[in-house]
Amino acid sequence: MNKRKDSVPETDPGRNIHFREGTLSAEPGLRCPSSFEQGFLYSIYPRAFSNEGTLDAVLPHLDRLVNLGACGLWFLPLHPVGLLARKGSLGSPYSIRNYQELDPAYGTVEGFARLVQEAHDRGLKVILDFVANHAAHDHHLLSSHPEYFHHDDQGHPTQRVSDWSDIVDWNFESPEVSDYLIQSGSFWMREVGLDGFRCDVAGMVPLKFWNRFREAIAEVHPEPFLLAEWQDALHHVSAFNASYDWHVFRTMREVAQGKASLSTLEQSFTDWTTNFPKRAIPLRFLENHDENRVMSYLNAKRLPAYAAVAFLSGGLPLIYNGQEIGAKHRPSLFEADPIPWEADYDPKVERTYQSIFELARDPLWGVGNDTVPFQLEGAFGIRRSREGALGVLLANMGTSPIQLTRPEPDRSWSVLLGPEEERFDLLPGEVWIGRSDR
Incomplete structure (x- = not known):
């Protein structure tokens, strides 16, 4: 059985920051598709987005999101969730049993394709979460090809992050693993017309895989968009268009809590421009599905300052479903936990985002370095x-x-x-x- 040889830190795996000491700042990096240069990326977790928890329930909201200023939709994973060792009653969407199937609870592949087409008709791009680091314990390949996965000293399937007990890590020393994952990504590009992927814990996966992945999906889509959940300047040379700016996010939250100075925040912005390739795009956010809601540490009066700085500073803005109306509760990843749209609705918060994203329609305030x-x-x-x-x-x-x-x-x-x-x-x-x- 294959035993672990890699050494990516176990703690906070999606938030490691690698500036590479400015060695890549002169690199051009990949050009961001123009469709992502104005507006914001809207993250949707269908299980939380509506009481129905389906893709069809997203359709009536497309016009609202376009009017607010969205340029694209990002769907959390939509695949069947593992049954073995699952967390909660429904399990995490990041514990995947089959990468080339859609969870029936969300709808059908044909229905997903219709939703993507409806989004495209409104000028919205659509990306899907892609989980290349790990799969569910009952992924169909684990029994037939155990060598595709990592095992501990006792021969049990294992994972690098001990808290992720519902998954097992892929073994990229088996070339068939890359082949399978690349086929899966290409499948969704072809079948539903996706425009790219948000790549989960991208730094825990070999960069050579992401380079191959990009080359493969570029054969299906002329200008694919790849977003890394990581912050590594090296990712932008040949694989990714954008990556999380964890540095700015964490510093802004600490400023709001009185734990960091404006000078520290100024440096966190400068760290991106002085260390990353010129065309590398930072994803700027105040919350996401892994973090507490911004309204848990800010009120509606203080929000405008933080939203303006985050979303008008040259990065690609991210809004997590419910954020735009002031939702305070972060939905569970493991249960049906619908957003209380009416109960949490705060017109002041909504007006804040409306005014900021109206400004962001001007290229002066759009994506750029x-x-x-x-x-x-x-x-x-x-x-x-x-x-x-x-x-x-x-x-x-x-x-x-x-x-x-x-x-x-x-x-x-x-x-x-x-x-x-x-x-x-x-x-x-x-x-x-x-x-x-x-």
């Missing part, structure tokens, strides 16, 4: 530039009012959000955003 963070009189600032236009964002991320002077007074400013006066106050959570075309 033309971002310079700074501080001004107690405010955190983001400076954006594009084709001669300059945009400046000032946010009060603290808990006390601050007084500011409009930046660069020699410029003529159009105020997009906030006070019109030259000298003005910003209360906690408030934002000033201006644009200058000369």
Whole structure:
């Protein structure tokens, strides 16, 4: 039986950060498909999205998401979930029994294809979670080909992360493993017309696999989009278009909790631009399915400052289903736990996201690396530039009012959000955003 030889850390596996000490900052990196350059990526867990827990229940929401400013949908895994060692009554969607089947609880492959087409008709791209590191204990290949999986010293199927007791890790020393997973990814690209994948714990999988994976799906789709759940500059040279910016996320949360300074936040933004390939896109987020809701540590008054900084700073914004209306409870991955859309609805939160994503329709505030963070009189600032236009964002991320002077007074400013006066106050959570075309 195959025993483990790799050494990826067991703790916090999806959040390891590898800047490579700036050695890759001169690399161009992969170009991001233009369809992902404006708007936000909307993450959907169908089991939580509706009481029905089906893909058909997503259809009525497509127009709402387009109107809010979505450019793409990301579905958590939709495959049959393992029965052996499952967590909870329904199990984790990341414990997969068969990669080339759709869980009947969600619908049919044909129904998924219809949903993708409806999304495409509205200008939305669609990506699916792809789990290449591990599978369920009762994956159909484990009994017929045990050599495809890792085993411990006693010969039992094993996993690198002890808490993930419901899965077993693939063994990439068996070339057939890569073949099977690549066939599975290509299958979904062909059968339903996907535009790419979000790749679970990407750094726990050999990079040479992801390079092969990209080459294979590029034969099906002319411009596939790959998002890595990891933060490694090396991923962007030839495999991934975007990856999680865990560094900025964690620092922003610590600023909100009074545990980090604005200087630390400024450095976390700079760390991306000075270490990652030029066209590498950071995924910027305030929450996701693995993290507590942003409204568990911020209120509606302070949210605008954090949302503006996260989503207008040059990264691809991520919204997790329910976030847009102020949901406070993070749905369980292991049970039916529908989002209480009506009970949690907060019109102030909804208006915050509406105003920010309305601004994000302007290419000046869209995805790109033309971002310079700074501080001004107690405010955190983001400076954006594009084709001669300059945009400046000032946010009060603290808990006390601050007084500011409009930046660069020699410029003529159009105020997009906030006070019109030259000298003005910003209360906690408030934002000033201006644009200058000369």
